[in-house]
Amino acid sequence: MSKQAKIAQQFARQLFKLSVADGAVSAERVGGVLAYVEKNRPANPVMVLRAYHRLVATELAKSVAVVEHAGVVDDALLATIAASMSKKYGRPVAASGRPNASLLAGLRVRVGDDVYESSVAGQLSALASAV
């Protein structure tokens, strides 16, 4: 990593810390941070904002359970998954459905870096790698 990239990364991290309120990213604070950056342009604004974007996106992904499904998933099931994940991670997690026919059947739930695999496609690939 070049020195410029390192400085941009450090600055983005500071901005990210300012964007978090009560353990979650606050839209209001993000707006404030963006306004500040526009007013006081840092040395490498694109680099800083890209790094900031990545940090915010990573944090936001932790609060959303992306439910990939091959069949039909109703709102009640999504609410159950959201409640279960909120309990597991100790923070509010919202669930959003995303159809994915390649799963064949079953679900795949992604919360941040964690993936809960219970799809047929996942089981088949696990079986294939085990054989």
Place this chain on the structure above:
Amino acid sequence: MSTVLEQIEQQIAKLSSKAVKKNTGNIRTVADGVAKIDGLSDVMYNEMVQFPGNAIGIALNLEEDEVGCVILGDISQLKEGDEVTTTGKLLSVPVGKALLGRTVDALGNPVDGKGPLDAKEFYPVEKIAPGIIVRKSVSQPLFTGIMAIDSMIPIGRGQRELIIGDRGTGKTTITIDTIINQAKINKVGIASKDPNFRPVYSIYVAVGQKNSNIVRTLSALEAAGALEFTVIVAAPAADNPANQYLAPYSGAAIGEWFMENGMDALIVYDDLSKHAVAYRQISLILKRPSGREAYPGDVFYLHSRLLERAARLDGKGSLTALPIIETLAGDVSAYIPTNVISITDGQIFLETDLFNQGIRPAVSVGLSVSRVGSAAQIKATKQVGGKLKGELAQFRELAAFAQFGSDLDAKTKAQLDRGGRIVELFKQPAFAPQPIELQVSVLFAMQKGFFDPIEIRKVVDAATSMKSFFTTRKDALLTEIRTKAALDKDLEAKLQAACEEWKSSYSA
């Protein structure tokens, strides 16, 4: 009955529908066998991670917002954005007797075309070395079959003895001789059905070597019938640096299995200079801070944690390590040589000048040392070879001094003659290790002056004749020396008589 079946079916249904949790990340960059990954928030240091296309990696750099992994396997199919998952496992290699006679890569996969391995157990590649309490001092000899080493720089089971020298001075040959000698001893010991006999299994780790050299070593071991007691771990020069970095640790894991299961093993790291270079390459790509000669700060720990795994364990077996270091222009004070010298329990230094003078093995007696000393020698060797190192040192000093003058007193001349004969006696062809009982017999003859009337240039022939005389006609005497391992009055008399008999039959 049907309810029972339903219960089982329900259980199966429950199990098969259970969600599996995986921690994932995405490749940000891939270059030179190293991937930078976003995510993998649960990854542990040294954990195996799964890349697409069956390539695996090891997490070596855990940074605030990315993970640096070295990739083992084919990286040509990997691209930015590919998903990577943690496995929750440390890198392990197959271990056990099923590996004997086989050649495997750094991950324990067979590369010799002899089919899959039938290994039942796996050992982690990285393991903490045995502690103080479980260790036992080194006191059992490990015979190399090389007279100059066994008599003056003895190696014990559980010892770490460095073999150091310039390129082409016979470093690998010494280790191959040692492996062949172990196989010979094993065959004799197993045939004798002695319940106290402990065979020594060998592991040869080739790091960054040419494939042709590895094949040559393999052929030498096969020709000598030593392959059946040997495991070869190959990470040749064409392999990626990650495999070259891992190969010694994989070899150590294979050796540890023998040690933990009450057996003795010998491991050769050929060589650790190239291992350090491979590690430097990985570290620089991982952007770790570099220090002296661009090696990373933990290059000492790289070798110390590897060599500390060689030990003699109380109530179990032992693992003896023979690391090899290649020097440049005989410079033993370079960074990596001094590091490894300080870690090991002694070194065998091979000199280019001696090699070019035809003194092979080119062991420099002055610079070579075994810190275990005579504790790793049988009594018979101590009796006949105890003063050899001193005599040779005196010889070298006098020989240097004698160059300036022609008039020498009788005592000095006798010392020079004797030294010259010892040097000749220690000459030994490659891949022909000598059993210890034969070494004792020849050294006994030297000590008693049987070689004194022979011209110095004919000492090698005379020694060959004596060895052939002992092996063909005095087999019972050799067996007695081997079993007693010490020379009592009776044995000395028998040896004296045998030497007299040889002397009367030998004509120079």
